[in-house]
Amino acid sequence: MTSENSSLIRNRALQRQILRRRLWLTALTWLCLLLLYPAALITRLAGLIQGAGEEYLAAQAARNNILVLVSSWIGLRQPLAILAVLFGAIFAIQGFSWLFSQEKTDFYESQPVGRMQRFWAIFWNGIFLYEIPLFVSLFLSALGAAAMGAMDEILWQEVGWSFLQLSLLFLTSNAVGLLAVMLTGHLVVSMLMTAFLLSFDWIWGNILSAYASVFFKTVYSLGTGPAFLLSPLYNSGIIRRRLSQGWSSTEGTRMTADLLKKFLVLLGTPDLLMAALFAGCLILAALLYRSRRAESAGSAVLYAPARFFVRVAVGLAAGLYAGQLVFSAFSGVSALSDVVMIFAILTAVILAAGFAQVVFSFDFRRFFRGTWQIALTGILAVFVFCIYRYDLTGYDRYVPDREQVKSCAIYVYTENYDGLLGTEGDTDILTEKVLDQMALEDTDKFTRLAADAMKYRREAADSASGGFEAVIRYRLWDGKTVTRTVTIPKEEDPKILDAIVGSSAWHSVLFPENWEATIPRKCTFSVTNGAAVAAGDRSQAVGFAAAYREDLKQYTYSMAASQYPILLVEIAGGDYTEQFAVYPSYEKTLAFLQESGLYLSPVTDRDITRVEVDCTGGEVYRQTAYTDREKIRKIFAGCTPTALLGSWKDYSDYDMDYLANASVRDAASPFTLYFEKNSVPDFVQKDLQGD
Amino acid sequence: MIETMHLEKSFGSVKAVADVSLTIRDGEVFGLVGTNGAGKSTFLRLLAGVLRQDAGQILVDREKIWDNPEKKADIFFVPNDFYFFPNATPEEMGKYFAPLYPRFDVARYETLLRGFHLDKLRRIREFSRGMRRQVAILLGLCSGTKYLLLDETFDGLDPLMRQTVRSLIAKDMEDRGLTPVLSSHNLREIEDLCDHIGILHEGGILLSEDLEDLRKRMQKVQCVFSSEEEKKTILEGIRVVCETRRGRLSTLILEADRESVEAKFRAADMIFFEILPLTLEEIFVSKTEGAGYDVRKLILDSQ
Numbered sequence: 001m002t003s004e005n006s007s008l009i010r011n012r013a014l015q016r017q018i019l020r021r022r023l024w025l026t027a028l029t030w031l032c033l034l035l036l037y038p039a040a041l042i043t044r045l046a047g048l049i050q051g052a053g054e055e056y057l058a059a060q061a062a063r064n065n066i067l068v069l070v071s072s073w074i075g076l077r078q079p080l081a082i083l084a085v086l087f088g089a090i091f092a093i094q095g096f097s098w099l100f101s102q103e104k105t106d107f108y109e110s111q112p113v114g115r116m117q118r119f120w121a122i123f124w125n126g127i128f129l130y131e132i133p134l135f136v137s138l139f140l141s142a143l144g145a146a147a148m149g150a151m152d153e154i155l156w157q158e159v160g161w162s163f164l165q166l167s168l169l170f171l172t173s174n175a176v177g178l179l180a181v182m183l184t185g186h187l188v189v190s191m192l193m194t195a196f197l198l199s200f201d202w203i204w205g206n207i208l209s210a211y212a213s214v215f216f217k218t219v220y221s222l223g224t225g226p227a228f229l230l231s232p233l234y235n236s237g238i239i240r241r242r243l244s245q246g247w248s249s250t251e252g253t254r255m256t257a258d259l260l261k262k263f264l265v266l267l268g269t270p271d272l273l274m275a276a277l278f279a280g281c282l283i284l285a286a287l288l289y290r291s292r293r294a295e296s297a298g299s300a301v302l303y304a305p306a307r308f309f310v311r312v313a314v315g316l317a318a319g320l321y322a323g324q325l326v327f328s329a330f331s332g333v334s335a336l337s338d339v340v341m342i343f344a345i346l347t348a349v350i351l352a353a354g355f356a357q358v359v360f361s362f363d364f365r366r367f368f369r370g371t372w373q374i375a376l377t378g379i380l381a382v383f384v385f386c387i388y389r390y391d392l393t394g395y396d397r398y399v400p401d402r403e404q405v406k407s408c409a410i411y412v413y414t415e416n417y418d419g420l421l422g423t424e425g426d427t428d429i430l431t432e433k434v435l436d437q438m439a440l441e442d443t444d445k446f447t448r449l450a451a452d453a454m455k456y457r458r459e460a461a462d463s464a465s466g467g468f469e470a471v472i473r474y475r476l477w478d479g480k481t482v483t484r485t486v487t488i489p490k491e492e493d494p495k496i497l498d499a500i501v502g503s504s505a506w507h508s509v510l511f512p513e514n515w516e517a518t519i520p521r522k523c524t525f526s527v528t529n530g531a532a533v534a535a536g537d538r539s540q541a542v543g544f545a546a547a548y549r550e551d552l553k554q555y556t557y558s559m560a561a562s563q564y565p566i567l568l569v570e571i572a573g574g575d576y577t578e579q580f581a582v583y584p585s586y587e588k589t590l591a592f593l594q595e596s597g598l599y600l601s602p603v604t605d606r607d608i609t610r611v612e613v614d615c616t617g618g619e620v621y622r623q624t625a626y627t628d629r630e631k632i633r634k635i636f637a638g639c640t641p642t643a644l645l646g647s648w649k650d651y652s653d654y655d656m657d658y659l660a661n662a663s664v665r666d667a668a669s670p671f672t673l674y675f676e677k678n679s680v681p682d683f684v685q686k687d688l689q690g691d
Numbered sequence: 692m693i694e695t696m697h698l699e700k701s702f703g704s705v706k707a708v709a710d711v712s713l714t715i716r717d718g719e720v721f722g723l724v725g726t727n728g729a730g731k732s733t734f735l736r737l738l739a740g741v742l743r744q745d746a747g748q749i750l751v752d753r754e755k756i757w758d759n760p761e762k763k764a765d766i767f768f769v770p771n772d773f774y775f776f777p778n779a780t781p782e783e784m785g786k787y788f789a790p791l792y793p794r795f796d797v798a799r800y801e802t803l804l805r806g807f808h809l810d811k812l813r814r815i816r817e818f819s820r821g822m823r824r825q826v827a828i829l830l831g832l833c834s835g836t837k838y839l840l841l842d843e844t845f846d847g848l849d850p851l852m853r854q855t856v857r858s859l860i861a862k863d864m865e866d867r868g869l870t871p872v873l874s875s876h877n878l879r880e881i882e883d884l885c886d887h888i889g890i891l892h893e894g895g896i897l898l899s900e901d902l903e904d905l906r907k908r909m910q911k912v913q914c915v916f917s918s919e920e921e922k923k924t925i926l927e928g929i930r931v932v933c934e935t936r937r938g939r940l941s942t943l944i945l946e947a948d949r950e951s952v953e954a955k956f957r958a959a960d961m962i963f964f965e966i967l968p969l970t971l972e973e974i975f976v977s978k979t980e981g982a983g984y985d986v987r988k989l990i991l992d993s994q
Binding site for chain 2: 009103114325
C-alpha cells in the first residue's frame with residue numbers, strides 16, 4: 001500500500017471516528033435545526049393560512065402575511081440567529097475537548113496521524129456537521145413554504161443570503177472557540193474563555209458607553225449601542241436591533257429587492273470584520289495547536305501573556321462595572337460619589353483579578369499571587385475613571401478646526417421635523433435621518449455655534465436653564481464623523497443661527513426636493529388653526545408642496561423665533577405624519593390654501609365659548625373654568641395654541657405649571673394652549689392657588 | 692532501532708528526563724525499570740511521540756518521531772491508563788485501530804479475544820481493570836507494529852495472563868521481529884523476558900546494558916572473611932557496589948567478572964565463599980542505593 005493510499009485511508013477512518021464521537025452532537029444539531037426551521041415554519045404557516053380564512057382576509061393581504069412570516073422566520077430577520085453562534089462554540093469545544101485529558105492525549109497523539117491532519121479533520125468535520133443540516137433545514141423550509149404558496153423569487157434569494165449569514169456566524173464563533181480551547185487546558189476554563197472572547201468587546205463597550213453617559217455632557221447616543229462589533233454574539237442581532245431601533249416599517253414588511261439590498265448593505269461591513277476575525281482566530285488556533293504540548297492537559301490558561309491579559313481585562317471590566325453600579329445610588333457627580341466609586345472600583349478589581357488567578361491555578365491560596373498585576377489593573381481602572389470623570393481627552397470640549405470639516409449637520413429636537421420621509425415612504429430614525437441628509441457648508445458659523453453650544457451644555461446647571469437641545473455632526477475630510485449633543489443657548493448670536501437655519505441645506509431637510517414623490521398613495525391632507533380642522537386630499541398635497549417650497553426660502557431663525565404660525569398643515573398616511581407650519585408671511589401657501597378652500601382664519605378670543613385652566617404646579621392639582629368674555633379675552637391674550645408653537649420656541653418661554661383648554665363654537669373638541677411666561681392673569685392665579 | 696541522544700524533558704521546575712542517551716536495538720526486549728517518579732512513563736511518551744522533548748533527539752530507524760505519522764505507524768503505545776471510547780466494545784476498538792495501522796491483524800485480534808475469554812461485543816467499561824489491560828495489550832500486539840511500548844506491562848494481570856502475555860510477546864518477536872519496550876516495577880517478570888535493561892532514577896539513566904553482559908560484570912558473593920585484612924586484600928581492585936552483613940556472613944555485589952572474582956577468592960583460601968545468581972532486583976537496588984535512593988537509611992533515621 002502506498003503512503004498516499006494509507007494517508008487517504010487514515011483520513012477516511014479519521015472522519016468516521018470523529019463522526020462516531022460526535023453522534024450526540026450531530027443528532028442534537030439535526031433535531032434543533034429541523035424543529036427550528038421547517039417544522040416551526042410550516043406549523044406557523046398552516047396556522048396563519050387557516051386564520052386568514054377564518055378572518056376573511058383579502059387574498060393579497062393573506063399572501064402578504066405569509067410572505068412576511070417566511071422572511072421573518074428563515075430570512076435575514078430571523079430571531080434566533082444567535083443559535084448559530086452557540087453551535088459554533090459548542091462544536092469547537094467539543095471537537096477538541098480531548099486535549100484537556102492526559103489519558104485521551106496519550107491515546108490520540110500516539111496514533112499515526114499528523115497533528116495538523118487531525119486539527120483540520122476535526123475542524124472540517126464540525127463545519128460539515130453543522131452546514132449540512134442547516135442547508136437541508138433551510139431548503140426544506142423554503143420548499144414547504146413554496147408548496148403552501150408562501151415563497152417568491154426574492155424570498156429564495158433572501159433564504160440563500162440567510163444561509164450564508166448563519167454560516168459566517170457559525171464559522172466565526174467556531175474559530176473563536178478554537179482559539180479559546182488552544183489557550184486553555186480545562187473544559188470549564190475553555191468555556192469561560194470562549195464566553196470571554198465572544199463578549200468582551202460588547203461588555204467593554206457597554207461599560208465605556210455607560211461612563212460616557214454619566215460623565216460626558218455632550219455624549220450622543222441613540223441608546224442602543226453600536227451597529228456592530230467584532231463579537232459574532234453581538235452581530236447575530238444586527239438586523240433585529242435595527243428593527244427595534246426604528247426600522248419599524250420593515251418589521252412587518254414583505255421582503256423586496258430594495259429592502260434585501262438594504263439589509264445586505266447593513267451587514268456588509270460587520271460581515272467583513274467577522275470574516276477577518278474568523279481567519280485570524282483560525283490561523284492563530286492552528287499555530288497554537290501545532291506547538292501545543294501534551295502536558296498542557298489539565299492546566300487552566302496555558303500562556304503567561306494570555307493569563308496576564310485575561311486577568312487585567314476581567315479585573316478592569318469588573319472594577320469599572322462596580323463603579324458604575326455604585327454611581328447609580330447617587331443623584332449626581334460629587335466628591336463623595338468620586339470617593340465611593342473609586343473604592344468600589346478597587347475592591348472589585350482585587351476580587352475579580354484574584355478570582356481569575358484562583359481559576360488559573362485551581363488554588364484559592366493563589367488569590368493574591370502576582371500582586372503587581374492586581375495593582376496595575378487597579379491603576380488602569382482608576383485611570384479610565386479619571387479619563388471620564390475629568391474629561392482628560394477633551395471630549396466635551398472638542399470642536400474640530402474649520403479646515404478639517406467638510407460639512408456639518410444639526411438636528412434640533414424642538415424643530416418641527418416630525419416624520420421626515422425617506423425614499424419610498426420609509427420612515428427611519430429621525431435624528432439620524434436629518435444628520436445624514438443635511439450638509440451645511442458654512443463651517444465657520446457652524447463651528448462657532450458648536451463651540452458656544454458645547455460650552456453652554458457643559459456649564460449649564462440643568463435642563464431648566466433653557467436653550468435648544470440639539471445634536472451636531474461634523475463630517476471631516478479624512479472620512480471620520482464626530483457627533484455631539486449640545487444645547488444652543490437662547491442668547492446665541494441670531495446672525496449665526498440665521499445663516500444656518502436660513503441655508504438651503506437646512507431647508508432641503510425640512511422639505512426635500514423629492515418630497516412629492518414620497519407622498520403615500522393613501523393619505524389625508526388637513527389644515528388646522530389650532531382649533532378647527534379643514535380636510536383635503538392627496539391632490540392638494542402636491543399643490544401645497546410647490547407653494548410651500550417657495551415660501552420656505554424666507555424661513556430663518558429670527559423669523560421663526562419671533563413669530564407664531566397661523567396654520568398647521570398635516571399630511572398623514574400609513575405609519576407617518578408630517579406637519580408644516582404656515583407663517584403669516586407665507587403668501588404663496590396661504591393663497592393656495594384659500595384657493596383650495598382649506599384656509600382657516602386664525603382663532604380669536606371671540607370664537608372661544610369656554611376656557612378651562614389646569615394648574616399642575618404646587619402640591620395639589622387644581623382646575624377652574626371661565627365663560628366670562630373679558631376673562632376669556634385676557635386669558636387668550638397671554639396664550640398660544642400648543643399646535644401652533646412653531647419652531648425655535650423654548651419651553652422656558654412658557655409657564656408650564658398652567659395649561660388652558662379652550663372650547664370653540666361648533667368644534668367637536670377643545671384645543672389646548674400654553675401660557676407664555678408671566679402671562680397668567682392674576683385672577684387665574686388667585687382662583688387656582690386658593691387662599 | 693530507537694536511539695535517544697541527550698534527551699531532556701521538564702515539567703515546570705521538575706526535570707522528568709535528564710540527559711538520557713540509549714539505544715534500543717531491533718529484535719531485543721528492552722526493559723525499562725526505575726524508581727517511583729524516575730521518568731519511565733515520560734520517557735515512553737517521548738518515544739511514542741506524545742511528548743516533545745525539550746532538548747536532545749529521538750530517532751526511530753534514523754527518523755525523528757515527533758509529528759511523523761509514517762514512523763508512528765511503526766509504534767504502538769500502551770500507557771498505564773489506556774483510553775477506550777465510552778460505550779466501546781473490544782470489537783469497535785479493533786475496528787478503530789485497523790485503518791490506522793496498516794498491518795493490524797483483525798482475525799488474530801478476534802482469535803486472541805476469544806482465547807482470553809473477552810467478549811468482543813461487551814462494553815469495555817464493564818470490564819475489570821485487568822480485563823481492560825488485556826484488551827489494550829492485545830490491541831498493541833495485533834497492530835502489527837515494529838515497536839510496542841508497554842507502560843507498567845503486567846499491572847493488573849493475573850499470573851496466568853502474565854505468562855500468556857510474555858509468551859505472546861516472545862512469539863511476535865520470533866515471528867515478525869517485534870521490538871518491545873517494557874516498563875514495569877515487577878522486576879521478576881521483566882528479568883525473564885528482557886535482553887536489555889535500562890534503569891532510570893530521578894530522570895537520569897543509571898544504567899543501560901544487556902542483561903547478560905550485566906550479569907557477567909557484576910557478581911553476587913556470599914562469604915565469610917576471617918579478618919578485615921583478608922577482606923581488604925581480596926577486594927583490592929574490585930568495586931564493591933553493595934555489601935550487607937549478617938553476623939560474619941557478608942553478601943557482596945561486586946563489579947567484576949566471575950573469573951577474576953573466583954580467582955581472587957580462591958587465592959585467599961577463605962573459610963567460605965559462594966558466587967550466587969544475581970537477580971535484576973538486586974542489581975536495581977544496588978544501583979539505586981548507590982545513587983542515594985536508600986530506603987533502609989530512611990527507615991533507620993526515622994526510628
